[in-house]
Amino acid sequence: MVAAAKRYGCRAVGYDIDPRRVEQSRVNAKRAGVENLVKIERRDLFEVDLRRASVVVLYLSPKSNARLLPQLERLAPGSRIVSHQFDIRGIRPDKVIEVYSKEDRHRHTLFLWKTPLNY
Numbered sequence: 001m002v003a004a005a006k007r008y009g010c011r012a013v014g015y016d017i018d019p020r021r022v023e024q025s026r027v028n029a030k031r032a033g034v035e036n037l038v039k040i041e042r043r044d045l046f047e048v049d050l051r052r053a054s055v056v057v058l059y060l061s062p063k064s065n066a067r068l069l070p071q072l073e074r075l076a077p078g079s080r081i082v083s084h085q086f087d088i089r090g091i092r093p094d095k096v097i098e099v100y101s102k103e104d105r106h107r108h109t110l111f112l113w114k115t116p117l118n119y
């Protein structure tokens with residue numbers, strides 16, 4: 001999210017239920033100089049209306065991804081969903097890619113979808 005705001009100048013809203021993660025993310029956004037573009041809120045993701053998002057980025061457990069499905073189905077057509085490491089069970093991704101992170105020197109799997117979702 002911070003990287004996307006830095007590279008593309010897009011606005012982003014991040015949610016986490018853990019206050020330490022929220023604080024850490026706010027520090028990251030400030031360090032990257034994008035605190036004007038990135039808002040981090042302490043919220044339960046399952047109570048958030050995601051319909052205004054054009055891109056939703058997830059790094060949740062497979063169980064949480066599945067639970068989020070009703071909210072993802074309400075996204076406008078053409079919205080994009082990116083999930084780090086875990087797929088959404090039962091929903092066919094449009095693409096699965098592997099990226100190498102210079103930060104942790106590991107390969108990461110990204111699952112990509114465009115709405116409407118394909119079962």
Ligand SMILES: C[S@@+](CC[C@H](N)C(=O)[O-])C[C@H]1O[C@@H](n2cnc3c(N)ncnc32)[C@H](O)[C@@H]1O
Pocket residue numbers: 015016017018021043044045046059060061064
């Ligand atoms: C695998 S970690 C990802 C951490 C970090 N967001 C990242 O991208 O590196 C999953 C995160 O989901 C958060 N989380 C789990 N359930 C949540 C919920 N219901 N609402 C908001 N955040 C939640 C956890 O607190 C945890 O920080």
